Amino acid sequence: MLEGVFGNITIEKILFMLYVYGEGYPLGFAKTFGEPVNRFQQQLRRLENAGIVISRLIGKVRLYTFNPRYPFLEELKALVAKAYEFLPDKEKKAYYTKRTRPRRAGKPL
Amino acid sequence: MKIEWQRIGIKELAALISEKLREKGIDTILVGGACVSIYTKNRYLSFDLDFVTHARIKDVSAVLDEVGFRRASSRHFIRRDCPFFIEFVAPPAAIGDEPLKDENKISTKYGTVVLLTPTDSVKDRLSAYYHWNDTQALDQAMLVAKAQKINLREVKRWSEKERRTEKYLDFLRRLRSKK
Numbered sequence: 190m191l192e193g194v195f196g197n198i199t200i201e202k203i204l205f206m207l208y209v210y211g212e213g214y215p216l217g218f219a220k221t222f223g224e225p226v227n228r229f230q231q232q233l234r235r236l237e238n239a240g241i242v243i244s245r246l247i248g249k250v251r252l253y254t255f256n257p258r259y260p261f262l263e264e265l266k267a268l269v270a271k272a273y274e275f276l277p278d279k280e281k282k283a284y285y286t287k288r289t290r291p292r293r294a295g296k297p298l
Numbered sequence: 299m300k301i302e303w304q305r306i307g308i309k310e311l312a313a314l315i316s317e318k319l320r321e322k323g324i325d326t327i328l329v330g331g332a333c334v335s336i337y338t339k340n341r342y343l344s345f346d347l348d349f350v351t352h353a354r355i356k357d358v359s360a361v362l363d364e365v366g367f368r369r370a371s372s373r374h375f376i377r378r379d380c381p382f383f384i385e386f387v388a389p390p391a392a393i394g395d396e397p398l399k400d401e402n403k404i405s406t407k408y409g410t411v412v413l414l415t416p417t418d419s420v421k422d423r424l425s426a427y428y429h430w431n432d433t434q435a436l437d438q439a440m441l442v443a444k445a446q447k448i449n450l451r452e453v454k455r456w457s458e459k460e461r462r463t464e465k466y467l468d469f470l471r472r473l474r475s476k477k
Contacts (some may be wrong), residue, residue, distance in 0.1 A: 234372070238372050240372060240388035242386060257313035258392075258394065258425055258426075258429060260390060260396070260397070261395070262395070263395065
């Protein structure tokens with residue numbers, strides 16, 4: 190849906206993930222969509238260079254979020270939110286309804 | 299003019315780079331911690347010069363190459379014998395979601411640097427404090443506010459717009475208590 194605007198579908202997936210979960214990391218994106226991790230790393234770098242996302246290292250994981258200082262953030266989020274409404278339920282269930290509540294360490298699945 | 303790269307000051311380097319780029323028709327504005335260094339006479343010392351430009355990085359790169367700065371990553375430039383590194387952050391130059399309304403110019407023997415006003419520099423640092431609780435950024439905002447004349451009414455207006463009135467009041471309290 191936003192592929193035409195952003196130039197590729199990976200960016201769209203990243204933006205939806207950040208919109209829904211608030212944060213994410215390349216391997217997480219790759220596992221969710223079953224795609225190569227470098228595809229997401231490359232596009233996340235592109236978004237970071239443009240000031241749209243920021244990242245910080247937590248242990249060995251580079252965690253990405255929207256950049257709260259990006260001047261068009263509100264407008265971008267509104268566009269992403271609108272596009273998300275149009276996603277088929279099947280797709281929302283498959284990719285954007287992961288468990289986000291905490292799980293105690295050592296607890297069996 | 300012979301340049302001592304190891305000993306050059308941040309203000310002089312910023313001016314030199316700005317001037318070289320201007321000669322090629324590339325306008326820049328210095329933002330971030332380097333402005334704090336300049337406004338506080340290095341009471342806070344940044345080694346990072348962040349410029350904003352609408353020019354293509356490829357064109358910027360060609361100019362920086364002439365003064366010995368090599369592209370180290372997509373937007374960073376370094377020179378081996380210079381302690382500072384230069385970054386070109388993505389435009390637009392903005393504080394929060396507002397475009398810059400004003401700018402400051404400082405002239406040196408190497409040229410003129412266009413940079414954030416002291417008030418915008420305070421807002422820029424406070425923005426990092428507001429969003430990420432970065433207390434170093436808060437300290438830098440206070441250093442600028444104490445060293446320069448700033449428009450506190452404007453800082454208050456902007457903070458309210460950012461919905462950070464409480465943190466602004468905290469900044470104000472600390473600023474007054476340390477005066």
